[in-house]
Amino acid sequence: MLILDIEVKQPVSTNQFDRLASNWIMTFVGNPRIAVRLWNGDEYYFADGTPVGAMEFRDRSAMVDLIFSQRVGFGEGYSKGKIVIHGDILEFLNEVSRAFTKRGDGSYYLDKFRSLLSAIRGNTLGRSRDNVHHHYDLGNDFYAMWLDERMVYTCAYYEHPDLTLAEAQVAKLDHVCRKLELEPGQDVIEAGCGWGALAMHMAEHYGVNVRAYNNSYEQVSYAREQAAARGLGDRVEFVEDDYRTISKQCDVFVSVGMLEHVGLKNYHELGKVIGRCLKPSGLGLIHSIGRSHPKPADPWITKRIFPGGHIPSLGEITSIFEPQQFSILDVENLRLHYARTCHEWLNNFEKVSDKVGEMYSDEFVRAWRLYLAGSSAAFKSGTLQLYQVLFAPRGNNKVPWSRKYLYSPDSTGD
């Protein structure tokens, strides 16, 4: 990794406020190996060892914004070009995230309380649709530029370390299908189906009938076209509607990457939806970004990228299942796989960033660069987790005896 353009100079004209402010920011973050560069050329470095990057404030207001609303200030300052990152952005964010995680925060109960407070602003049906529209209806063309060819926009599974992103996404689809022990002819309900990759994979390779729900018009249109083109129209039905309208009975319930948008307040209702549609002999799986402990959503991400989202702790996730007395069978944490997935998305994104800039704006490019690199760093540092939770109605004894079958060489569906 090359560290570009970083050479810490002692400030020529020391302004006491600027120095104190720079020091406060770096102490707040946990003293990362990051230099601070000011609009007037002054530079400060407070950590030990070689800096892995530098953060430049183009004017004092960017610094003040960062102090008064840390995450939003940084995200907005970077997106608007008032904060410039020198060096590799992923290295920079990995270092910040590592320092921030190591710093520790003694505010567990405060975080838990704030997480509950933020959950009160739950998603109504209408607001959910707006929130989903904000993110997913940016245009299929945009996502097609940097996702894999199946348009899978969730954590990949690098079963072997040398898989490409596209191969690791297929490995993830198979990993999910194997956990669910799909059998030909079963009825599957998928809540939040993105562009339909999992739904089509299940129908094509495991012979099941899928009814897949999604609020996004753009995604559903794309998925329907794909299913028709692949001759799967009779086995996969895409429904442009909210998961709360699901009523049909099913053998298998699966949801990959929707829970992040559901909002804590609606977990009980999601549990009820699953409770009324999953047969007593059924299996279910929820795949979601998570946290090691309850915490409100990142305010910049909420403002700029995902309105209405909540990233739950595993304890919060259990509140979906416990009122329904579901038996949790298996939880797997794939956070390092998501760090790598986001890194590959970032690499793809950088290759087309000029074109994205033309389609939208430079500010949009910087916001999405920060979001992708920041997500990778957050998964790498343990700020974010990725949980796959397999569950069944309590008395169901048709559950896997051990997990050995997941790892045998001939365990794919074909």
Place this chain on the structure above:
Amino acid sequence: MLILDIEVKQPVSTNQFDRLASNWIMTFVGNPRIAVRLWNGDEYYFADGTPVGAMEFRDRSAMVDLIFSQRVGFGEGYSKGKIVIHGDILEFLNEVSRAFTKRGDGSYYLDKFRSLLSAIRGNTLGRSRDNVHHHYDLGNDFYAMWLDERMVYTCAYYEHPDLTLAEAQVAKLDHVCRKLELEPGQDVIEAGCGWGALAMHMAEHYGVNVRAYNNSYEQVSYAREQAAARGLGDRVEFVEDDYRTISKQCDVFVSVGMLEHVGLKNYHELGKVIGRCLKPSGLGLIHSIGRSHPKPADPWITKRIFPGGHIPSLGEITSIFEPQQFSILDVENLRLHYARTCHEWLNNFEKVSDKVGEMYSDEFVRAWRLYLAGSSAAFKSGTLQLYQVLFAPRGNNKVPWSRKYLYSPDSTGD
């Protein structure tokens, strides 16, 4: 399975109270295929299909006790010989447990509240010692009569379906060791070590140094003798003390079958103990009986078998880890393995029940028969779960990439 001595006769002289009471009991349980037989020879059967067993009340007081304190009344009535089970006790309890589970109960919030209430009566250091003494200091000879030769008194892992109990216990020890990725020379702390089987297995086959804690004088004495006899005295230290006194740093923290005795009120303290002793690069595992949802401990089990115990839901278990911001890596539910383990213990116990009766009393034999058979039935019906939870300090990236290594043929420690 033979159903002995079951032939439902219509009552000769119908007593309206007795009939109503019998019906109330069977409805409460969820209408199992169980006949009720009274002291006067009257019999009732309210379900459809062939009965799998009959419950005989030797006098009216046993029936009244059952109505007024259901679980305690049944447990005490059976132990004291005032309730007799006709037919195979495990079949009988499987049927009752299945019906009871199927019946469902709408009392999730009430159960959660009662679970919290019961947690307020937490275990002090002194009370923990008394509680442990009650169960584990019954005498090593007693447990040696029906456990495997290593004296492992927790859920076995039937990696292959044809393993014996002894082989499945070794498979469990190896499964735990593999999950923890033990490396020679590492320092391991074990909280609640029983008769020392895991501690000695880790030291002997994985080359680690173990410091193992247990409150039971009888168990620790036995474990120390065994370790000396196996030449492991320099690598395994057994400490007769409470887990709350643990302070030394370690690479690995493991606790198998202790959490059931810790009490919900002490989970935060257990988390703090792990937080202060586990190195940032460390791994930990807790193996515990669990529930699909919060519920107070079974009152008969609490009275007769395990005072001070609490069987947690997975959500309750996460409250150990979340305040410490541990990352939960992997949760495996082995409840069907525990159903089989308890069944094998029951079979062994029945072979020596006459001798146990001479050592203690017939009442003791019946109480333990009910406990072993009832536990097997509870795991089979999903009333109880068995969770293995693997975790790590949040920023630790030395965690397993996937779980494939757990299932490769050459993955034992030797």
